[in-house]
Amino acid sequence: MQTGSLSCPIPIEQYPHVLLAHGGGGKLMHQLIEQMFMRLFQPEVRCQHDSAVLEMPSGRLAFTTDSYVVHPLFFPGGDIGSLAVHGTINDLAMAGARPLYLSASFILEEGLAMDTLWQVVQSMHQAAQQANVRVVTGDTKVVERGKGDGLFINTAGVGVIEHEQVIHPQSVRPGDVVLLNGDVGRHGIAVIAVREGLEFESNIESDSALLNDVVLKLLEAGVELHCLRDLTRGGLASALNEIAEAAGVTIALQETSIPVRKDVQGACEILGFDPLYVANEGRFVAFIPQKSVDLALSILHSQNHPLAQVIGQVTESSAARVTIKSRIGTQRIVDMLSGEQLPRIC
């Protein structure tokens, strides 16, 4: 499950585990930063400084942050490092921004295996390279054994918006079509399965993936994007409820249009989950006018999202809610997730 291939640049025989001193501001912290973090991140900037100083192309600025506390650190299809890069870049993409820069801040628990940290750092580096984004600034803290849980990561991201569209729930209007880029529920099930030691018939991998390229392709092609939202905590249902509430509209879904893999559906039934509420890390919805649907779908299909399809529409109604028409033709309201379904899946 561990992804990196380079040998750990910190001498493992001397420092097999993270010590409190690795966060203390002294020699060990500098060794960790210079030999591990700086080896992969921003290698052209050898000299540490309090802030990164960067060129900014003209355009509006997109700025976002997420902390990642996923447990376990490694899961089928990803790890906390790739997740911390994908998640924050996707949040920038959902604003229609071109991601430029990431920060990476680590809260390490004393006793974390040094090689585990190295695997995660390599995974972050690979994901950032794939996204053509630079990790330009960072921080490291260490907390005592029992005051953390191995490793938490925060990434913040900066991007530039180079177009004039206002991609925002308040741009959503009746008649808009809702597109979904693939099957739902895989990330949450992948994490919970490995955490609880469950074995399903097939190995369910997280859908964690970058969405920045496909969004930029949609924008370049001139698709009118009213709103974008990635489907993380709370799943499809919560994301659509947030948008319905912010936009003051009703969103009417067709259950038969929402792809759920059979193994995911089966796992959800065993665990008592509804896949509409299970977290994803590579799925998003796009609200677009009817005229752009064919173009948008052809771009999604050509960009490695073969299951992308229309799943519903914004209807004329004064009620802010999400409804779904089931396989047997009945209609029900899809509420926001109430309480906790899957803790620590991101």
Next chain:
Amino acid sequence: MQTGSLSCPIPIEQYPHVLLAHGGGGKLMHQLIEQMFMRLFQPEVRCQHDSAVLEMPSGRLAFTTDSYVVHPLFFPGGDIGSLAVHGTINDLAMAGARPLYLSASFILEEGLAMDTLWQVVQSMHQAAQQANVRVVTGDTKVVERGKGDGLFINTAGVGVIEHEQVIHPQSVRPGDVVLLNGDVGRHGIAVIAVREGLEFESNIESDSALLNDVVLKLLEAGVELHCLRDLTRGGLASALNEIAEAAGVTIALQETSIPVRKDVQGACEILGFDPLYVANEGRFVAFIPQKSVDLALSILHSQNHPLAQVIGQVTESSAARVTIKSRIGTQRIVDMLSGEQLPRIC
């Protein structure tokens, strides 16, 4: 020690403590975000979105991040909330940037008192207002009891550099004068004293404070700033060692010029610390050419830094090191902090 005055917007009788569900992506998380965080942060942007979309003045971009794990959460002179705003804004200021925007990401431990969180959020808000900086984006995660330590905060900051100076260790050159803006060692001692239940003769308060205004004043006055560095973990000694190494220069200090309060000196003697290595949160060094010294000092003195003075100089030497001339005239090398002196002071 708790600073806020408004009553907690989350009904305490119903939710006296943070629950796992407050991070689960559902109704409780939305209630927490809307009623607590959005009440104070970016109230003009009522509608949540994945990224903040912001106007960016022209200039170079400064970008930084820090996670804060200080223990205890409240200490004389500040708390984790004010610290998380001061620290990140100061990192932007040290690049000569005007701070514009902050992100705020919370990792809460299940069971944290809701009112404690509210006190911290109010403190962040007050500090951000004082700095004229907006908290524009955020995130909330909750980890199970025993997997965190009450509350960790990450802030990332974005600022704009509106001048042409290159404020960087590599701009430091022989002949540069080193200014320090006040007495050292108070933050670390204030935190350790309350953590360990120590009582000193006087109540030592953290020096935690914003540095953005004074830096902008120095820039506006035309002071040539070669390098700035705030003195956090590892204290004055570690910061100067980092700069000496990055710039490849020798920095020669005068011990008698470095202000240390008597009560701080006394506490350091009891605890076995050297005040040169103790953390500060409102202190910085400036490397400037001799010609700018009088102007810089007059600005520092007029901006509430009455103890600001020259503490040393960059000398002609090929060795990257920091030396200090003691009160009795002997000279010794001041090394970087080795190991851990004070864990979790920021």
